[in-house]
Amino acid sequence: MKSATTLRNSARLSVAPMMDWTDRHCRYLHRLMSKRTLLYTEMVTSPALVRGRAMHLLDYNQSEHPVALQLGGSDPAELAEAARIGAEVGYDEINLNVGCPSDRVQSGAFGAVLMKDAALVARCVSAMQRAVEVEVTVKCRIGVDDQNPEEVLPEFLSRIVGAGIERVTVHARKAWLDGLSPKENRDIPPLDYPLVHRMKELFPNLHISLNGGITTLEAAEAALDAGVDGVMIGRAAYHQPSEILCQADRRIYGDGADTTPEEIVVAMLPYIQAHLDNGGKLASVTRHMLGLFAGRPGARIWRRVLSEGGHRPEVGTALVLEALDQVKAQTALASQLRAV
Template identity: 85%
Template sequence: MYLNSSVKSAARLSVAPMMDWTDRHCRYMHRLMSAHTLLYTEMVTSPALVRGHALHLLDHHRSEHPVALQLGGSDPDELAEAARLGEQAGYDEINLNVGCPSDRVQSGAFGAVLMKDPALVARCVAAMRRAVAVEVTVKCRIGVDDQNPEEVLPEFLSRLVGAGIERVTVHARKAWLDGLSPKENRDIPPLDYPLVHKMKELFPNLHISLNGGITTLEAAEAALDNGIDGVMIGRAAYHQPSDILCQADRRIFGDGKDTTPEAIVGLMLPYIEAHLDGGGKLSQVTRHMLGLFAGRPGARIWRRVLSEGAHHTGAGTALVSEALNRTMEQSVLASQSRAV
């Protein structure tokens, strides 16, 4: 397990928790691409762990560290118990979701709707901190619905600091719980980076990571150079992982060499073999690999071979190797064409 100081350092760049995407197979691949970037689980609800005893949701590979568990919930005692279970499972950080705008989350009285009750959030994180030794953090929005972010965000962060929180990730958009779908909430509400930078000025000792709309390492570097402590990248890190993670160790952390998507495919093969030997399906892993060559020659054929073949009975690493070979052939042809 990483020490808190190391996790805080890793938070200089993190991959956002994303439902149905950042599962253990995805995180394993991301870790091969970057040794230092902080990884997050999909959100796991505290009722599922505490009342449903769904401890399999905590499964992860030892190589994923530093890795954080994101919890969803609104009952302080239940969240404290879920945090204990997460710590026992070996997670380096426990994060509370105060940003998800989905209907399912709202009906459970957690996620972004908690922005309306900062006192309850403070009680939740205080209970979680008492329960575990690893760091407890929060991911939030700048506000919801008709709230004025300029007013509510400082109050919200002040409550968190008062409860002992030292690190927070702010998605720099409001969440509209009434009128916008979760997908629309990721794009339509305008970004307000200046407000997040203002929060850093108001809370200089609070480690603040910026989330929302950051799609390149250049943008991440610019935010860090402008005084933000960390940057969290979501969809771009999933759909174009090589663009974000293959150079992250060198450019963001100043440590390590760049990786390549071709090398990552080779490193994934033993993991895929082990997964298949354990009764898993090829598509459960390869669905996260489709974007490895995004923006590169051969990307289309890579996606097509895997998408069309991974669901077939008996599909295994031979299909992945075939996809890689055909992708590299396409890359060579593209290079020769450019040279003519």
């Protein structure tokens, strides 16, 4: 279990919880790229853990630390029990989702819809904190639907701070629960970074991470320089992980050497082999590796080799090495052409 101070430092940069993406294989890959960045699970619902006893959803590798479990739910007692289960298996932080706008989440009366009931969120996090010793945090929006974020967000933060929350991640967009799809909710509502910065001024002791629209390390560094305590990056960290994570330890934390995608591929091979030996499928791991060479020579052939071959039952780590060789050949060719 990491201390709150250690987690606060790690939270200078975090990879957002993303459904169907940030599973244990993805997190293992990301941890190889950065030793310091805070990683999050996909959202796990409290009913799945407490009523369904779906403990497999909590599987993780010890090397993933610091790693946080994100929970979805709206029943204080059930969330407290789910938090207890998560802390018991070793997660460093328990995070409550108050930002997801999907229909499934809305039908369960949790996620972004909870922005409409700050008092309930306060009861939820209070119950969770009583149940665990690890830190409980919140990830929220600036508001939903016709709410005025200038009024709603400070009231919401005041409620959860009063309930004991000391660290929050704010996705700097409204969520439109009626009329926009989850995908549209990632882009259409305008970002309001200045509002989040004003919240930092209003709540100086609250650790605030900024989420939404940040796609480069340069943008993350600029946000930190502007006064927020942390930055959370989502899709860019998944689709171009090398650009975000390979230099993160040095640039964000001032500690550690850069990594390269070639090194990461080689480092993944024992993990992939162990997964295959346990009956797993190659594509379950390599699907998260497709963006490793994004923007570099060989990126297209890397994706093609792994995508086309990864689902064949007879393939193994040799396919990954074949794809890497193709990348190296393309890189060498590009270097020769530049020298001409």
